[in-house]
Amino acid sequence: MERWQRAGRERARSEIVAAVRDARFSHGLACARCGDRHVQRWGQARGRQRYRCVGCGRTFNDLTGTAAAYLKKAELLNGYAACLQESLSVRATAARLGIHPSTAFRWRHRLLAAMSQAHRPELSGWIEIDYDWFAHSRKGERGVVDRPPRRRAPRCLTTFGGRRVCVILACDRLGHVAATPASTPRIDADVLDSALTGRAGQSHRRVALTATRGGPYGPVARLARKKGWAFRQARGGAFGPPGWPGHVRTVVAYRMRLRRWLPRFRGVATKYLANYLSWHRALDMARRSGLEATIMRWPIGAGFG
Numbered sequence: 634m635e636r637w638q639r640a641g642r643e644r645a646r647s648e649i650v651a652a653v654r655d656a657r658f659s660h661g662l663a664c665a666r667c668g669d670r671h672v673q674r675w676g677q678a679r680g681r682q683r684y685r686c687v688g689c690g691r692t693f694n695d696l697t698g699t700a701a702a703y704l705k706k707a708e709l710l711n712g713y714a715a716c717l718q719e720s721l722s723v724r725a726t727a728a729r730l731g732i733h734p735s736t737a738f739r740w741r742h743r744l745l746a747a748m749s750q751a752h753r754p755e756l757s758g759w760i761e762i763d764y765d766w767f768a769h770s771r772k773g774e775r776g777v778v779d780r781p782p783r784r785r786a787p788r789c790l791t792t793f794g795g796r797r798v799c800v801i802l803a804c805d806r807l808g809h810v811a812a813t814p815a816s817t818p819r820i821d822a823d824v825l826d827s828a829l830t831g832r833a834g835q836s837h838r839r840v841a842l843t844a845t846r847g848g849p850y851g852p853v854a855r856l857a858r859k860k861g862w863a864f865r866q867a868r869g870g871a872f873g874p875p876g877w878p879g880h881v882r883t884v885v886a887y888r889m890r891l892r893r894w895l896p897r898f899r900g901v902a903t904k905y906l907a908n909y910l911s912w913h914r915a916l917d918m919a920r921r922s923g924l925e926a927t928i929m930r931w932p933i934g935a936g937f938g
Contacts, residue, residue: 649701650695653701664691666686672686699747716729720912745905745908749908753831759843760803761845762825762853763881763885765888772901800906804883804887808918813907821852824852843879894913
């Protein structure tokens with residue numbers, strides 16, 4: 634019985650390595666470190682093919698430089714992707730896969746950090762911008778908290794007097810989303826510009842901004858003037874009568890879905906907030922597009938290994 638289980642694990646591991654190889658080297662084998670295509674086979678290690686780059690002289694395998702590098706139980710990644718798809722907690726994931734909760738926690742943030750780097754959709758056309766605030770949390774830290782503990786963390790409303798983290802939400806009409814924690818609590822044109830850098834205005838397609846608040850002298854309007862983009866204030870605010878094309882229904886609906894999804898984790902540490910925003914963005918895109926959990930498995934392009 635144990636032999637058959639071992640054979641099944643080896644087969645699952647081989648399938649995972651093959652899936653990563655096909656996705657990563659779809660344009661041909663290249664060095665995982667310098668990108669040189671002059672590569673030669675260099676033996677095997679733990680049943681995995683190794684390669685050597687003639688350009689830089691370093692060796693690598695199919696998983697080097699991905700979120701699956703150096704994982705001892707890579708055959709469980711397909712099951713872990715299903716747990717991410719179901720938004721299970723760390724302990725529920727550990728119980729289902731038979732791993733330690735600390736292992737499930739490390740895998741979660743390794744995969745999510747790689748996903749946030751790999752999937753950065755470009756926004757175009759009418760871009761709707763909104764903000765949301767979350768309580769600043771140092772959950773999980775020991776000995777460095779500079780405030781009394783909160784036994785029951787208060788809901789972070791606009792009247793909350795504690796430290797807050799602002800998340801900038803930007804959506805276009807095609808459903809592409811950029812959710813970025815702001816570096817400062819105060820939002821101005823420079824903060825918005827840094828949040829949209831690499832996300833909007835990279836192509837030759839027209840870009841126009843619309844916002845839920847701020848008016849013609851707010852930070853969104855100032856950013857539009859700075860970039861030479863069009864701007865239109867949403868008529869009636871976030872929930873008023875829609876005025877096409879300057880409405881904000883897309884971003885407000887996304888903010889409400891994010892607000893309904895995040896409380897299941899009983900508070901998110903601020904240093905991991907960007908990972909959870911990437912997680913929700915991938916889940917939301919998969920549900921709207923009817924995709925399977927494949928998008929949760931291989932965030933190729935991360936700097937691991």
